[in-house]
Amino acid sequence: MENTDARVLLQHIYNTYGYQISKNFKDNAIQDAFELADKALEKQIPKKPIFDYNLSDTLSKFHCECGNTIKVNHDVGIMDDNDAPNYCSNCGQKLDWSEESEENNEID
Numbered sequence: 001m002e003n004t005d006a007r008v009l010l011q012h013i014y015n016t017y018g019y020q021i022s023k024n025f026k027d028n029a030i031q032d033a034f035e036l037a038d039k040a041l042e043k044q045i046p047k048k049p050i051f052d053y054n055l056s057d058t059l060s061k062f063h064c065e066c067g068n069t070i071k072v073n074h075d076v077g078i079m080d081d082n083d084a085p086n087y088c089s090n091c092g093q094k095l096d097w098s099e100e101s102e103e104n105n106e107i108d
């Protein structure tokens with residue numbers, strides 16, 4: 001199941017049963033739990049790290065949406081994902097290192 005589908009399903013369960021279940025718990029416990037679950041699912045949807053600049057030919061600096069700095073070692077000229085973390089070490093956001101386009105169609 002895609003995480004986006006899971007979020008839609010979660011929202012549906014909350015809308016349908018949330019009020020009913022919440023009567024068995026105090027205050028906003030159910031609402032809080034659903035919001036927490038939704039945030040956790042959202043972090044599983046990969047987001048592209050934001051590129052800052054190249055520190056050298058083989059080291060680039062990125063940052064996560066949360067502001068956490070991510071430095072990645074790579075081969076000269078290409079951004080492979082050998083050393084790129086799958087998740088932000090600060091906020092747990094899943095990271096998408098795929099290239100924007102699969103082919104660089106450079107014109108000679």
Ligand SMILES: [Zn+2]
Nearest residue numbers: 064066088091
């Ligand atoms: Zn982060």
